[in-house]
Amino acid sequence: MxxxxxxxxxxxxxxxxxxxxxxxxxxxxxxxxxxxxxxxxxxxxxxGFLPWTQNIRSTGRLTTLRPQDRPQDVPSTIAGRIAGWRIREGQRVKKGDTLVEISEIKDKYFDPQLLERTREQLAAKISALEQNEGKTVALGDQQDALRSGLAVSLDKARNKVAQTRLKVSSEEAGLRAAENDFAIAQRQLDRQEELYRQGLKSLTEVEQRRLKFQESRAKLQESQNKLGASRQELTNSQLELSSLQAEYQDKLAKSESDRRSAVAYQFDSEGQISKLRNELANLSIRAGYYAIRAPQDGYVVRALKQGIGEIVKEGEAVLTVMPIAPELAAELYVQPMDIPLLSVGRKVRLQFDGWPALVFSGWPGTSFGTFGGRVAVIDNIDSQGQYRVLVTPDPELEAWPQLLRVGSGVYGWALLDNVPIWYELWRQLNGFPPDFVGSPTDQSGKGKSEKKADKSAAEEDAY
Known part of the structure; x- marks a missing residue:
């Protein structure tokens, strides 16, 4: 130059x-x-004065909102040996399709006719119960007959006692008459002997009077004997009446004991019948568990057992099934300090593994390859120091890709308030958390600037 x-x-x-x-x-x-x-x-x-959208970053994986849409391990209800596979991995199955067939390994169920034999035992027990019921009815009829016989026998014995009492009364009257005759004969004999000693009566007349006196004494003795026999008969009748009631009571007690034994056997038979029915139902249900079936429509993801003849335990998983058309949700994990800033309904931007994206976290409108979502669930307890958040598709925005699969990685940005870039840099340099923003479902209708103005006015009024 x-x-x-x-x-x-x-x-x-x-x-x-x-x-x-x-x-x-x-x-x-x-x-x-x-x-x-x-x-x-x-x-x-x-x-520095351009707007910047504050956000909470998190990572996670794809899962399902409903538990029934998640991959499910299909277990074997009973212990057995794998007899055959009816599917292959990756195959689509419908609810109720047979996946695996198993056979018995317990000797208790080896008999192929076990169901029929159990039915025979049940039928025999029911027949025995019916016969026992007939025996119970017969014993009841026997007791009724014994009670009727007891009533008749008691009436008969009471009549006999009454007749014997009348006979005793009659014998007592005859004894009193014989005693009067004997007393009269005694007095007549005494007078005849006195007259004989005075010479007024002959010895023949005296001997005749003595003969009549002996006859009167014999009649008196006979009447006493008859009265004693009648009284003894009355005592025997009364004893027979008492013994008759005791005898029938013993028969009734024995019959009642037999009836109660029959009733007890009947109850025991009913219990055994109920047990056999339960066992028969269990055997019938168990027969349906020899085939492991698909619990719902889905795809066979992985076989957890291999080959033929492998033993599986009760409740042990055999394979895994993934349901068809699950309701997807992004499972994100957020730091505890960021949880108060989130609420149900908060908008979230998501980036899925395998889908190319150009992300500007502070300018979600300029990002490419991200998808919208809303917070659906926030756990109330932490999981290894972080809180789990479930995000579902935002119905107002574009749909999620159809080829997404459960378990793939997800990156999420929970969108908060819009602030200047200089403020965001200043906040991050000082380590401050993002600004708290109320729930998107807040019905106050005021923005953040209006709420700050209201807060300032309230502080001025306080001063």
Whole structure:
């Protein structure tokens, strides 16, 4: 560059005569760099006032919102040996399709006719119960007959006692008559002997009177004997009446004991019949467990057992089935300090593994390859120091890809408030948490600036 073109030679004639001043000059590249730096500085300061969307970043994986849509291990209800496979891995199955067939390994169920034999035992026990019921009815009829016989026998014995009492009364009357006759004969004999001693009666008349006196004594003795026999008969009748009731009571007690034994056997038979029915039902249900069936429509993901003849235990998983068309949800894990900033319904942007994306977390509208979602569930307890959050598709935005699979990785950004970039940089440099934003379902209808204005007005009023 010629010295004549230097600005100092034109603007400052005092220094133009000095050769050193003519050689000192500012390079053109430095001036350009200064202008660029100034322009970048102005742009940086201007960009500091651009809006930035605060967000909470988290990672997780795809899962399902409903538990029945998640991969399910299909267990074997009973212990057995694998007899055959009816599917292959990756095959689509319908609910009720046979997946695996198993055979018995317990000797208790080896008999192939076990169901029929159990039915025979049940039928025999039912027949025995019916016969026992007939025996119970017969014993009841026997007791009724004994009670009827007891009533008749008691009436008969009471009649006999009454007749014997009448006979005793009659014998007592005859005894009193015989005693009167004997007393009269005694007095007559005494008078005849007195007259005989006086010589007024002959010995023949006295002997005749003595004969009649002996006859009267014999009649008196006979009447006493008859009365004694009648009284003894009355006592025997009374004893027979008492013994008759005791005898029938013994028969009735024995019959009642037999009836109660029959009833007890009947109850025991009913219990055994119920047990046999239960066993028969269990055997019938167990027969249906020899085939492991699909619990719902889905795909066979993985076989957890291999080959033929392998033993499986009760409740042991045999294979895994993935349901068809699950209701997907993103399972994200959030730090405890960020949980208060989230609420059900909060909007979230998601990036799925395998889908290319260009993400600007602070400018979700300019991002490419991300999908929208809303917070559906926030756990109330932590899981290994983090809280689980389930995010479902946002019905107002684009649908999630159809080829997503449960278990793939997910990156999420829970969208919060819009702040200037300078404020966000200042917050992160100082380690402050994002601003708290109320629930999106807040019905107050006021924005953040209006709420801040209300808060300032309230503080001024307080002062």
């Amino acid at each position: 010629p010295f004549a073109e230097h600005p100092l030679e034109e603007t400052n004639p005092l220094t133009a005569s000095f050769r050193s001043f003519r050689r000192v000059q500012t390079p053109r590249t430095g001036r350009v760099l200064a202008r660029w730096l100034a322009a970048l500085g102005v742009l940086a300061i201007g960009a």
